[in-house]
Amino acid sequence: MADAPEHAPKVAAPTGPVEPAPPADAVLPAFITSLQNGVAGSVAQVSLYLGDWTVIVPVSHLLQAVEHLRRATDCAFDYLSDLTATDWPPRKEGRFDVIYMLYSTRLRHRIRVKVKVAEDTPVPSVTGVWPAANWLEREVFDMFGVNFTGHPDRRRILMPEDWQGHPQRKDYPLEGPGELLMESPLDWLKLRQAREEMDIE
Amino acid sequence: MDTLTPKTLYGEMFDTNELVINMGPQHPSTHGVLRVVLRLDGEKVIDAEVVIGYLHRGIEKLSENRNWTQIILLTDRMDYVAAATNNVGYCQTVEKLMQLEVPRRAKYVRTILCELQRIASHCLWVGTHAMDIGAMTVFLYAFRERELILDLFEEFCGARLTYNSMRIGGLPLDIPPGWDKKVLAFCDIMDAKIDEYETLLTHNRIWLERTKGIGVISGPDAAALGMCGPALRGSGVARDVRKDEPYAAYDEMEFDVPVGVAGDTYDRYLVRMEEFRQSLRIIRQATEGIPEGPIVGKVPRLIKPAAGETYHAIESPKGELGYFIVSDGKSTNPYRFRVRPPSFCNLQALPRLVKGHLVADVVALIGSIDIVLGEVDR
Numbered sequence: 001m002a003d004a005p006e007h008a009p010k011v012a013a014p015t016g017p018v019e020p021a022p023p024a025d026a027v028l029p030a031f032i033t034s035l036q037n038g039v040a041g042s043v044a045q046v047s048l049y050l051g052d053w054t055v056i057v058p059v060s061h062l063l064q065a066v067e068h069l070r071r072a073t074d075c076a077f078d079y080l081s082d083l084t085a086t087d088w089p090p091r092k093e094g095r096f097d098v099i100y101m102l103y104s105t106r107l108r109h110r111i112r113v114k115v116k117v118a119e120d121t122p123v124p125s126v127t128g129v130w131p132a133a134n135w136l137e138r139e140v141f142d143m144f145g146v147n148f149t150g151h152p153d154r155r156r157i158l159m160p161e162d163w164q165g166h167p168q169r170k171d172y173p174l175e176g177p178g179e180l181l182m183e184s185p186l187d188w189l190k191l192r193q194a195r196e197e198m199d200i201e
Numbered sequence: 202m203d204t205l206t207p208k209t210l211y212g213e214m215f216d217t218n219e220l221v222i223n224m225g226p227q228h229p230s231t232h233g234v235l236r237v238v239l240r241l242d243g244e245k246v247i248d249a250e251v252v253i254g255y256l257h258r259g260i261e262k263l264s265e266n267r268n269w270t271q272i273i274l275l276t277d278r279m280d281y282v283a284a285a286t287n288n289v290g291y292c293q294t295v296e297k298l299m300q301l302e303v304p305r306r307a308k309y310v311r312t313i314l315c316e317l318q319r320i321a322s323h324c325l326w327v328g329t330h331a332m333d334i335g336a337m338t339v340f341l342y343a344f345r346e347r348e349l350i351l352d353l354f355e356e357f358c359g360a361r362l363t364y365n366s367m368r369i370g371g372l373p374l375d376i377p378p379g380w381d382k383k384v385l386a387f388c389d390i391m392d393a394k395i396d397e398y399e400t401l402l403t404h405n406r407i408w409l410e411r412t413k414g415i416g417v418i419s420g421p422d423a424a425a426l427g428m429c430g431p432a433l434r435g436s437g438v439a440r441d442v443r444k445d446e447p448y449a450a451y452d453e454m455e456f457d458v459p460v461g462v463a464g465d466t467y468d469r470y471l472v473r474m475e476e477f478r479q480s481l482r483i484i485r486q487a488t489e490g491i492p493e494g495p496i497v498g499k500v501p502r503l504i505k506p507a508a509g510e511t512y513h514a515i516e517s518p519k520g521e522l523g524y525f526i527v528s529d530g531k532s533t534n535p536y537r538f539r540v541r542p543p544s545f546c547n548l549q550a551l552p553r554l555v556k557g558h559l560v561a562d563v564v565a566l567i568g569s570i571d572i573v574l575g576e577v578d579r
Contacts, residue, residue: 014529014536018508050297050511079424079440081514082523082541101512101525101541105424105440112512132427135549143261158254158578167262174266 013170015090017097019056022048029053031075031111038068054112062115063124069102069111070129077102077111080126083136085144087170094118096146100126117146125151143168165189219247222560226255230333230564233574237551237563244559249552253545256578264538269295269369269504272538277363279540280576282325285318285354286517288367293448294513294524295369296498298506305450306494307371312450312487313384314357314366315515316480320391321350322518323473323480327398330470330568334411339401346394349387356380369504371497381488388481388488395477403474412467416554416566419464426553427546430520431476432570435461435469442516453490454483466569473571505533519543519571540579544572 022028026048028036032055036043042065045056057065069077081101089095093116100113117123125148126133137148138157145166148154156163164187165172173192180188225236234255240248260279264272276287289311296303328343351361356377358366366373402408418428423436433440441458443451459475461468508530514523520543527537547570554570555563 014508014531017510017527018530020509049509050300052511078421080427081521082512082525082539084525084539084541086510086527086537099525101523105438108445110512130427131425132546132549135545136427156254158257160254167259172262174262 013090014088015092016088017086018049019045019047019054020049022046029109031069031072031077031107031109034072034074035065035068038072039064042068052110052112054114056114056116059115059117059121059123062113063126063129066100066102066113066126066129069113074107076104076106079103079105080130080132080136081110083126083133083140085140085146085168087144087168089170091116094121096144098123098140098146119145120147122147122149124149127151142166145169224563226252231567232329232572235548235567235572235574235577237567239555239560239563241560244561246555246558246560246563249555249563251548251551253548253574253577256574258579260579261538261540265535268533269506269535272535273367273369274363274365276540277365278575279542279579280322280517280519280522280544280573281362282573283318283322283518284362284364285314285366286515286522288364289315289449290513290515290517290522290524292367292369293515294511294526295504295506297513298509298511298526298528299369299504301370301500302498303371304495304498305492307496307498308450309487309491310372310376310496311367312454313484313491314354315449316484316487317350317353317384319480319518320477321347321354323477324350326473326518326568326571327402327470330565330571331402331408333564333568334408336401336405336408339398342394342397342401346391349390353380353384353387356383368497368500370500371495375496376491381491384484384488388485391477391481395474395481399474402470409467411562411565412470412569413465414463415466415558415562416569417463417465418550418554422553423464423550426550428520428550428570429543429546430516430518430571431472432469432520432547432550434459435472436464437462440521442514442521446514448513448515450487451483454486456483466565469569503533506530510537514541517543519573519576520547540576542576542579544570544574544576548572548577 042057042061043055044058047054069075081103084099086097096117098115102111140146142156142159177188184191220241222239225231226234236252238250239246260275264275273288276291277284279287324343324347328340331339355361358364418436420436420438423433437460439458439460444458456479459472461472506528510527512525514521522543523541525539526535529536554566
């Protein structure tokens, strides 16, 4: 491997985030136990890191779970702080994490809800629960190509309508199309990927 | 008898049609490159569509390919009228991820810089907002005082707009000798100037006509739409990250969180005017109580947080500025860098706010939610 191409990654790509389980003596906060009891099977995993609680929810239970977090009196997450995604291409169980950061303006606690989805898995939109999700989901769709269903207006938001590819994906080139846009405006992304494969071979 | 409309009086000739007009991206009152497509019935706005992305530079993607220190200067370019708060937010997130202890002196200076920045940002807001509505004088007054703050920043770090004024674990430089005296002297000047702005606007009849009852939104609606900062507090929701999740030295400061009642443009204006005074109050406490000691904590030479992810939010002048950062623990750059931009979330509420108002009010409402397009598009 002496003459490996320059752009070859130096370390193997990570296959997923670190989600440490809470220590054995940690007490689960009320909003997580409420979710566990309220919606059966909605909490696949609980994690605590640096004081942030994260619950991992199967995508089939997502809508029920967020509805419960929004309405139940001991959760009352009425504020969707942020909605984003991370991309882990080599992961077996689906490459994307869609992450919802929730906050309660009344009880003042935070929780992160995470779903793991593959490229084409439909993810139900949460715009019905928090209207704030509208643009945030549009951005995640634009940047990652996550397949949100039931969204009232699923279009690109930051990139032009006819843009190819989803820029925040890990396999998207940092420098963008560059000169390839002149060479092959309609298929520059495919052309680039083909050339990269040739380089590796 | 039919109601007297142009149509019943004069027939089809005066029929009113829906008109679609395009405002921006090169419109002076959209505060940058914002485009709003308005559907009008006469002068009334039926619907508005906000088109953004003209200033998209891919800061998130770029940051995933820079090392941890280089990102600080990229964050300057997001909300470029409040660069210091962006720096503080980012550095604190990395410090949380690395579990670094920041010395108290650095925390105090950060608090002072954040609040000076808030005043500078609000000065720019009150000036441009008033000028959009037609009051020219306030603009000149507010920029005069903003200049004093920029001078203070220049003395501290050498730059006037994009400061790069923080380091992971503390500050790059200690405050220059005599700087704290100048900050206190500025507070005394500013006190009187805020009253001056208020004399020009608060009871001005034109101002009241243009802002009262414009863009009313209730507290729960505003929270559900993700509005934050003064725009949310104007609707009566006492949500302030400085109080709810204190960072830097805010837990040692005494200050109030002003909230509005009506949730209209006027209340959002009043909230920001009161925030000027509360910021001065914080600056005075922090400047008088700066402790002695080091300005940088124990930071490893190579910044490489352990694998993990975290979200940390601060109260920027525009609202809740959050950073979500994922480290893979192997490389010297973040695996995922995400910014929760307050302006983006506030701008999302614009179509809801302008519905039913006149075209001229669109301008007032864009000013009232205080957006910076550098942050909306990143």
